[in-house]
Amino acid sequence: MAFAVFSCPPRRPALTRAEIGLLLAVAALLALALFGPVLPASEHQHAFADQRALWGIPCALDVLSNLPFAIAGLWGLVVLRRVGPGVLDATSRALATLFVVGLLCTAGGSMLYHWQPQDSGLLWDRLGMVLPFAGLLGLAAHRVSERAGWATAGVVLLAGPLAVVWWSHSGNLLPWAVVQLGGMLVVLALACLPRRDGALALHLGAVIALYALAKLLEAADHAVFDATSHGVSGHSLKHVLAAAAAWPVLSALAALRHRGAAQVTVSGQNGAHTVGVARRSRA
Numbered sequence: 001m002a003f004a005v006f007s008c009p010p011r012r013p014a015l016t017r018a019e020i021g022l023l024l025a026v027a028a029l030l031a032l033a034l035f036g037p038v039l040p041a042s043e044h045q046h047a048f049a050d051q052r053a054l055w056g057i058p059c060a061l062d063v064l065s066n067l068p069f070a071i072a073g074l075w076g077l078v079v080l081r082r083v084g085p086g087v088l089d090a091t092s093r094a095l096a097t098l099f100v101v102g103l104l105c106t107a108g109g110s111m112l113y114h115w116q117p118q119d120s121g122l123l124w125d126r127l128g129m130v131l132p133f134a135g136l137l138g139l140a141a142h143r144v145s146e147r148a149g150w151a152t153a154g155v156v157l158l159a160g161p162l163a164v165v166w167w168s169h170s171g172n173l174l175p176w177a178v179v180q181l182g183g184m185l186v187v188l189a190l191a192c193l194p195r196r197d198g199a200l201a202l203h204l205g206a207v208i209a210l211y212a213l214a215k216l217l218e219a220a221d222h223a224v225f226d227a228t229s230h231g232v233s234g235h236s237l238k239h240v241l242a243a244a245a246a247w248p249v250l251s252a253l254a255a256l257r258h259r260g261a262a263q264v265t266v267s268g269q270n271g272a273h274t275v276g277v278a279r280r281s282r283a
Contacts, residue, residue, distance in 0.1 A: 018144045018193060025189065026155055029182040033163065039174035046117035049225035050233035062114040065236040068243035069107035072250060076100030079253045087256050091146050092200045095138040095153055096253060102131025103246055123168050126176060130160030137183050140190040143199040156183065184208060203248040214241035
């Protein structure tokens with residue numbers, strides 16, 4: 001008599017309390033975006049304080065102040081390339097790559113929009129911002145678990161474009177505000193949790209502080225322009241501070257690069273010593 005042996009597939013670990021909390025937070029934000037009150041965009045959303053042209057570039061400082069995003073994105077790609085295999089896990093590397101590529105997309109979309117501020121350009125500006133949001137929230141959630149990092153980034157990559165498209169068709173800005181500001185609240189909550197071993201040592205508090213200051217400068221666009229005797233506007237400074245919010249991510253990656261180089265050096269020294277011992281024993 002032949003007996004068939006059936007192997008059951010391994011069961012996935014149950015959700016942790018932190019994962020359940022993250023899931024509930026996402027569900028609450030989704031409910032707010034779908035059923036919350038309509039939030040119309042400001043009638044003056046394209047009326048930025050600094051309209052000066054420079055070198056033939058309209059709204060020059062609002063355009064050129066996006067260059068720090070591009071610089072940060074390019075530097076991030078270089079740093080990631082130099083982080084050796086085994087130093088950074090595959091999930092963190094993918095999410096960090098999404099983040100730094102998103103910085104480049106943010107620079108391009110925002111420069112395009114500020115060159116000629118209008119709704120069509122603002123759509124591409126916001127779509128570009130979805131990518132670094134997804135990468136950052138994924139890295140923040142990765143401190144809870146690997147699957148939380150992937151799931152959170154995936155939700156943002158899906159919800160972000162849908163919110164932007166919904167705004168462009170209905171004029172309701174609430175879903176986009178939930179993605180942007182609600183996402184930062186999620187990062188703030190995740191910053192209060194202990195970091196899981198293996199997750200990127202990312203200072204989320206610094207990211208939130210810099211981004212919050214950037215949003216304050218954005219709201220005070222005209223006030224800052226007047227306070228500086230028309231030297232620089234709040235919106236131009238907002239771009240610089242928002243790009244600076246990428247620094248904690250980039251510095252964490254750079255620290256990994258140095259750690260990887262140190263490991264290679266130590267390994268090489270140990271290897272040379274071993275070879276030397278073997279040669280002496282053969283002699």
